[in-house]
Amino acid sequence: MKLLIKNIKELLQVRETAIAKVSGAEMAILPKIDTAFLLIENDKIVNFGPMEDCPSSEGCEVLDATGKTVLPTWCDSHTHIVYAGNREQEFVDRINGLSYEEIALRGGGILNSAKKLQETSEEEIYNQSKVRLEEVMRQGTGAVEIKSGYGLTVEAELKMLRVIKRLAQDYPVKIKATFLGAHAFPTEFKENHQGYIDLIINEMLPAIAKENLADYIDAFLETGYFSVAETERIIEAGKQYGLVSKIHVNQFTAINGIEACVKHGALSVDHLEIVTDEDIAVLKDSITMPVALPSCSYFISIPYTPARKMLEAGLPLALASDFNPGTTPSGNMNFVVATACIKMKMTPEEAINAATINGAYAMGVSDTHGSITKGKKANIIITKPLTSYYQLPYAFGSNLIDQVLIEGQFIL
Numbered sequence: 001m002k003l004l005i006k007n008i009k010e011l012l013q014v015r016e017t018a019i020a021k022v023s024g025a026e027m028a029i030l031p032k033i034d035t036a037f038l039l040i041e042n043d044k045i046v047n048f049g050p051m052e053d054c055p056s057s058e059g060c061e062v063l064d065a066t067g068k069t070v071l072p073t074w075c076d077s078h079t080h081i082v083y084a085g086n087r088e089q090e091f092v093d094r095i096n097g098l099s100y101e102e103i104a105l106r107g108g109g110i111l112n113s114a115k116k117l118q119e120t121s122e123e124e125i126y127n128q129s130k131v132r133l134e135e136v137m138r139q140g141t142g143a144v145e146i147k148s149g150y151g152l153t154v155e156a157e158l159k160m161l162r163v164i165k166r167l168a169q170d171y172p173v174k175i176k177a178t179f180l181g182a183h184a185f186p187t188e189f190k191e192n193h194q195g196y197i198d199l200i201i202n203e204m205l206p207a208i209a210k211e212n213l214a215d216y217i218d219a220f221l222e223t224g225y226f227s228v229a230e231t232e233r234i235i236e237a238g239k240q241y242g243l244v245s246k247i248h249v250n251q252f253t254a255i256n257g258i259e260a261c262v263k264h265g266a267l268s269v270d271h272l273e274i275v276t277d278e279d280i281a282v283l284k285d286s287i288t289m290p291v292a293l294p295s296c297s298y299f300i301s302i303p304y305t306p307a308r309k310m311l312e313a314g315l316p317l318a319l320a321s322d323f324n325p326g327t328t329p330s331g332n333m334n335f336v337v338a339t340a341c342i343k344m345k346m347t348p349e350e351a352i353n354a355a356t357i358n359g360a361y362a363m364g365v366s367d368t369h370g371s372i373t374k375g376k377k378a379n380i381i382i383t384k385p386l387t388s389y390y391q392l393p394y395a396f397g398s399n400l401i402d403q404v405l406i407e408g409q410f411i412l
């Protein structure tokens with residue numbers, strides 16, 4: 001099947017040659033072609049350029065995109081889309097004055113979601129999760145990383161990862177799976193950290209590897225959760241099974257966790273609401289992508305990642321949703337991009353780079369996703385008619401997406 005999209009007002013994120021990521025001042029540049037065409041064959045981008053070079057439409061289905069913007073779909077490199085139930089009561093408890101930490105100390109938070117997930121069947125978790133996956137696809141997400149971490153027992157972690165695998169088989173969206181057994185210490189291991197880490201390393205990891213259920217390994221490196229030393233043990237154990245690390249770190253406190261992640265070659269460090277000058281220095285010239293999650297900052301009223309300071313230091317930055325029942329019950333990447341502009345003072349160009357090519361890097365798919373490049377997957381968002389792409393973050397509450405194509409299939 002060939003699809004020729006003609007008269008595109010602005011074709012964004014055009015990269016003639018594939019790049020892995022953009023950093024620092026380069027992030028302010030979003031290459032585009034005005035009045036463009038885009039040719040898709042089956043699931044791939046095969047050609048693009050200005051309308052004066054538009055090839056014959058013979059043998060093609062033709063779509064006229066007059067007035068519309070076309071850009072690559074969002075690459076959401078950090079989510080917890082697979083979960084059971086919700087935590088709306090904790091939302092109201094926070095309105096009434098409790099903090100995220102206070103709720104967690106009362107047995108709420110991650111342990112609350114783990115209890116629900118352990119009691120829910122695999123089929124039911126799949127059914128609840130696919131609704132969220134379909135929603136984010138309609139919102140323009142074409143690649144998504146999904147974590148386990150609400151199981152916290154061997155069986156329940158496997159159950160979550162099997163649901164992720166089934167979603168990856170059933171939907172055209174690219175899915176990467178991350179094992180997050182080290183999300184919180186179950187109550188019975190509260191005083192026996194060593195025992196739970198042994199369970200992760202000696203029982204969970206081999207079982208996950210046997211079924212080939214994970215691409216990455218994660219841990220919640222945070223005061224009151226996993227220490228630097230505990231996280232390092234988990235990262236090292238993951239490496240034995242070929243799992244590269246992507247770590248939750250610096251959400252509430254800075255305890256030199258980023259330095260440890262960089263030292264161990266983490267693909268990404270995520271959250272970073274609290275970032276020190278030392279953290280910035282160790283990230284510089286590393287292979288580790290910093291990932292900001294502004295919807296989480298918005299929802300639980302914590303600081304936003306200091307994007308300007310990081311970009312001015314020459315770092316790259318990716319944006320992701322963190323879709324989860326506790327801190328971010330939304331996977332809407334359009335809102336993420338808008339919030340990064342509004343609250344983190346990222347320009348539209350920086351935010352779109354962060355949510356496409358840098359997001360792709362942070363989940364290891366930048367060779368196939370994240371830009372309009374020949375040979376990459378035909379994953380595109382076609383907007384409604386816009387005065388310019390600035391509308392995307394500016395009109396933050398409007399749905400400006402007209403159509404979404406994932407691997408050459410219209411899903412909207």
Ligand SMILES: N=CN[C@@H](CCC(=O)O)C(=O)O
Nearest residue numbers: 109110220248322324326327
């Ligand atoms: N901070 C750690 N994990 C999740 C939230 C977990 C939860 O509260 O359910 C996050 O990324 O925000």
Ligand SMILES: [Zn+2]
Nearest residue numbers: 078080248322
């Ligand atoms: Zn998270």
